Amino acid sequence: MRQNGPDKRQLLVEHIVNGQTEFYRLALSYVKNRDAALDVVQEAIVKALSKVDTVREPAYLKTWFYRILINEAMNHFRRGRDLVPFEEALAGRAAESRDPGERLDLYDAIDRLSLPEQTVIKLRYFEDLKLEEIAQATGTNLNTVKSRLYKAIRRLKDMTGEEIDHAP
């Protein structure tokens, strides 16, 4: 009943093996901890492989895997923070260390964005995904991705004082 099973599985395994360094870095950029990042990558791989038969189009495997990986990373983030909602933790952290007039390095500034904004920036500029691919990988539509990207760029500009062009 499912003819393409072995092909999709094979494609996914290749994609995972070839991209493992990138996947690990992306996970690490969320969880900030080596062991946790390894866990996230492993969990994402297990989940993806066990469900690969549900993917209809082999062309979507790449973004589909990103989606699982990012979900795992965020789950980890939430579990780690226990009952403190992320926004609150973030607000606390930002308030204590932020000195008026202090300019942040762009890379550190990205950590202060909301999780969805971080994801858009990382996928666009560090993983070189197209906006359409980001929409698929985050399960949102293209317009949401665009508005998130522009908002994130504005906020980064506020935090760093740097003008970042946003070639789409």
Added chain:
Amino acid sequence: MHPELERARARYRAQETPEELSLAVRAAIREGERLRKRRRVLRRSLATALAGCACFVLLVNGSPTFAQAVYDVPLLGSLARIFTVTEFTVNDDEHVIDVRLPALENTGYTDLEQQINQEISTRVQAVIDEAEQRAQETKEAYVSTGGDPDDYIPVIIDVDYEVKCRTEHYLSFVIQKTETRASAYTEFYTYNIDLETGRELTLRDLLGPNWMETVNAQVEAQIAERSKDPDNVYWTAEEGGFQGISEDQPFYLNQEERPVVVFEKYELGPGSMGSQEFVIQPAQ
């Protein structure tokens, strides 16, 4: 790219990757494969059962001797029957699926059997795939809006069938799919086979060329009759209630070989009315 962004990218890329990464990746791939195979066993049992069924049909088709032999066995040859091809259960964090899948045999019309069995299995598989997909999306939405995955209540899907009529003339059965989340939603598919012609029955075959008028008049009369009970609420035609039956109105045959037309929940009245059935008598 902006130099500042270039620098951030360089810092991102410079994040050290641990030596054991590729080992961890390999281990995870193996574990994922193992889980995938476990899931596939369930699917395969379905495919194998259907393949067995197709074999039987082909055998009848291909060998006159075999076909003759089957028809000579009185019970097997004379009475078409529905049997359960496969039963399976999937039970995980996202969903609980119970399936009892029927197939058809001994109607004497192998092409028809094949076609219907194929249709049943494709339809049921599509229903399950769709439900799985939806279950996964629902769970993702639940979790991403802050729900604890451990508290998630899995979607329950039930696929079952019921034989409504089995005589020497007709065979009629209904396949039902019920998906339960906050409330249950049922979909059904009906199959009616004329064993004399080997075709799927239509209401026209049973009620003649004026079948639409016949059915409409009787459904309206029965709605009026049932509405006398204040517990029964039907929408009027203006409110979106009964506006005449459709060309492909689902129906089945009851044990008396009378057609019973079926309307889905919400089609004629509020959800509390459930799905509605009307037995139709032949026009005088």
